Amino acid sequence: MTEQDFIPKAYTELISNGKTSWKSPSNIALVKYWGKRKGQIPANPSISFTLDNCKTTTSLTFSKLTEPNSNFSFDIFLEGNKKDHFKPKIATFFERIYKYLPFLSEYHFTIETSNSFPHSSGIASSASGMSALALCLIEVEKQLNPEMGDEFFARKASFLSRLGSGSASRSIEGPLVQWGEHASIQGSSDLVGIKYPYQVHEVFRTYCDSILLVDKGQKQVSSTVGHDLMHNHPFAEQRFEQAHENLSKLKVIFAEGDLREFIKIVESEALTLHAMMMTSHPYFILMKPNTLEIINRIWAFREQSKTHVCFTLDAGANVHVLYPESEKTEIDQFIKNELVAYCENGQYICDQIGLGAKKA
The missing domain is CATH 3.30.230.10 (Ribosomal Protein S5; domain 2)
Known part of the structure; x- marks a missing residue:
């Protein structure tokens, strides 16, 4: 093509x-x-x-x-x-x-x-x-x-x-x-x-994504500028190689429904994205204190509840909370009880996997 x-x-x-x-x-x-x-x-x-x-x-x-x-x-x-x-x-x-x-x-x-x-x-x-x-x-x-x-x-x-x-x-x-x-x-x-x-295991066909709106302000750095900062970045080649390796690993994870390994890759990818911004020239910290608080609470809850809740991030402060549909009731309650307090004006969006664009 x-x-x-x-x-x-x-x-x-x-x-x-x-x-x-x-x-x-x-x-x-x-x-x-x-x-x-x-x-x-x-x-x-x-x-x-x-x-x-x-x-x-x-x-x-x-x-x-x-x-x-x-x-x-x-x-x-x-x-x-x-x-x-x-x-x-x-x-x-x-x-x-x-x-x-x-x-x-x-x-x-x-x-x-x-x-x-x-x-x-x-x-x-x-x-x-x-x-x-x-x-x-x-x-x-x-x-x-x-x-x-x-x-x-x-x-x-x-x-x-x-x-x-x-x-x-x-x-x-x-x-x-x-x-x-x-x-x-x-x-x-x-x-x-x-x-x-x-092949994609059934568990990944109905995943949920609750988006916690930590900071609704304008981006500190635009995506275009952020992408450009990867030119001559000291860790760029290692990062690109890591992405290829993680995609290869996901092939097995998606087929087998291995949620523990899925979590490791997804959270690592999110933190690596932010690490790239923190080690570029100029450098940026896009997470906010409440972003880190949410991440720590997700980790603590996952350990205590033995659920498979995890997070990912885009190039900003807001947190995407990912979890299988089978654990929705328990994790939704966790979000309301512990995480909403760290959202701007208590705002968050409940979403799930979809099948793509449709004629309106």
């Missing part, structure tokens, strides 16, 4: 206007993607649980222009409010994908988007938002080229999503999606996310 595979031939249909809508979820990486090369190519492979409740709904209304506009013509609304300050990011995305969707210059687009989770809550809205927009655009292309098959539709949606936000490539399908070339995962690619192709 190469980039050339996604450059369309002449379209067979003519369409003057229309509207399409998609809902796309966020995801939480188990093996973290941190560091990238030119063209949104990951420096290491990653794998994630696709979420279900935390999603973005995007509607795309389009109408044919009297003549093509090389600067692209669009308006964007979030929760019903016009957001002109989002336009540069969308314009950059359109520029990146233009050769793969040449009709972009021929229409005016109205992008209306909303999230099922609170704004600035630390959920990966770039993953859900960019994948939802990419799906809407691919839906337009499918109308221009009705011969497009479902498999290619999903693959191209992941390919385009990646060019908006790397992790968005993992939001198209579910419940487990792997992105980035890996020697022992057949079909893996730096260009697209793929549904994990091997």
Whole structure:
């Protein structure tokens, strides 16, 4: 598979206007993607649980222009409010994908988007938002080229999503999606996310994720800046090698349902991500005191209860509490009794594994 595979031939249909809508979820990486090369190519492979409740709904209304506009013509609304300050990011995305969707210059687009989770809550809205927009655009292309098959539709949606936000490539399908070339995962690619192709034990098909909102403020460092800090990082090569090794280990863990080994890898990956930020130049500490308190309480509760609760983190202070559905009642009570006090305004989100994006 190469980039050339996604450059369309002449379209067979003519369409003057229309509207399409998609809902796309966020995801939480188990093996973290941190560091990238030119063209949104990951420096290491990653794998994630696709979420279900935390999603973005995007509607795309389009109408044919009297003549093509090389600067692209669009308006964007979030929760019903016009957001002109989002336009540069969308314009950059359109520029990146233009050769793969040449009709972009021929229409005016109205992008209306909303999230099922609170704004600035630390959920990966770039993953859900960019994948939802990419799906809407691919839906337009499918109308221009009705011969497009479902498999290619999903693959191209992941390919385009990646060019908006790397992790968005993992939001198209579910419940487990792997992105980035890996020697022992057949079909893996730096260009697209793929549904994990091997055996997965039943316990991992219904996992829960409660997201504790420790700090809802703006990120201390953007993901783009964070990824760039991996260039010339003193431990970058060791980190990239570790990600490959952990993915190989997960292959056995997923097949056998080994929760103890799963916990070791997931928590280690989360702490390694933050270690990379603490040892970069410049360096950042993204965890807050309440993040550490939550982690320590999870460890203590797991030891005392003999449950399989664990945590993971994105590049921020909020904590994703992961646990099997069979232990949901006990762990939900633990969260309410001990962890909610460390959340900003007591806010947290209950979610679980989902199957990917759907037409709205």
